Amino acid sequence: MNRLHRFFALLALWTLLAPVGMLVSLSIGSGWSYPRLLPDRIDLLPWRVFFASRDGIVTALLHSTMMSLLVSASSTLLGLVAGRSLRKHASLWLRVIAYIPFGVSPMVIGTCLYDLEVHLGVAGRMMGVLMAQFIFAFGFSTVLFCELWNTRTDRLESLVIELGGSRWSIWRHAIWPYAHRLILVSLLQTALYSWLDYGLISVLGGGNVPSITLTLYSYIREGSVNQAAQSGLVLMLPPVVGFAVSMSLLRPRHDGEKTN
Amino acid sequence: MSVPLPTSAPMDFVTPEVPRSVLQLRKIAHQFGSKIVLRNVSLDVFSGETLVILGDSGCGKTTLLNISAGRMEPTSGEVLIDQKSLASQSVRERRIIYLDQESLLFDHLNVFENVAFSLRLAHRPRDEVNRRVGEILRSVELEDHAQHSSWQLSGGQRQRTAFARAILANPKVLLLDEPFCSLDGRSRASMQELYIKLRADFQMTSVFVTHDVKEALRVGSRFAMMRDGMLKTYPSRQAFMEDESTGVSDEIRFWRETSE
Known part of the structure; x- marks a missing residue:
């Protein structure tokens, strides 16, 4: 059983790491043509070329980073507030609305929003993409934070006030200790959602809003293996970091035993 | 032979000390939808008494405590604290502390900091905080657990911590909603003893809700x-014990029959 367990663990690890290894070797190798097993040259030159190129990769990176930060900050902040009011004044239809983004494809929502965005004059602009991404990220944050506002937080808030606390004390002692993990998870997840988004950017951005996902697909379409691998690695980096951070945040805090 | 009173000195009339009503409920009625939970409840809680x-469960005890604490608005009637309407005072001015069976502690603080909570909020000097928290921790027999995290405590220890914290906040009234009902028999008896000791030491005024006749x-x-x-309400302990509806006589009869 132990051996079988180890075998499957190694298989899973291989399945995860093999494509990454392939991408890394594609990104640093040049002159690699069939039927050679290894590329002619392995060095960091392709990466230097990648960042120095005039294809707009740096612009795409900056755009993607900025959109991720804006979407995650705004949706987390407003999701925290909306989750609280949804929990306090729970009505069924409001909850249903919060879940809609999970049930509909981004492309469908993007297409539905397109006319509205044309009317508002934001179609084909970063604002239009941000609006659409916000709808999904905000729904996610709201649903996530609904669980935070429960009777325990209500009671802790009352307790802090009864003991002479201010609004700041409520935030510091009754909310933040229980919310900070969820807040960080929400920030990470919504940032990743925006970072990895392709559908909404391609539909609503109309090719005018550069992003790392669009760049990756354009390299794939034109058969630029080096650049496609490099874009893929750049695209993968935040999810890997995010995954590691999420794992450390979600690890149980206490492993001690009770004393009596 | 009677001794004549000196005429030069004025006579001292010693008036008996009238207990001061700290908490007053005036014709409190409450209903949830069509269900009437409280009917015209009037009550005075005097200084220093329990x-x-x-x-029984579901008879409206917790609702009455919630209304007394200002956590719920009654359908009709008025709550007064120190002769002033509860509604006209801020939660901090009311100085009412509510303790229930689930002793609510701040998990991110250790026992010392939990107990010192109200003193820290009031910005008391460090020496005073150390002295007073040390004293109260000795009273509740937790001096050896001062640096323990709340999750390292047993149910009884958690309850002691919550008690110590409440007492240091110097409340006008302590509202106790079946505070020991989740404890085992031995811890419960020890907490009852501790409660009696603390009440005497700190002159606590409290409303203690329970469904246990012995408690x-x-x-x-x-x-x-x-x-x-x-x-x-009963004018005396004797009147309470003699009333068949309280269940005290059933309890006495049970123990008498069991011991025979």
């Missing part, structure tokens, strides 16, 4: 019985 309210008799200095949303 008023025990005995009653009521042990900790109470005055008694009331709640049934179907109506409250009946």
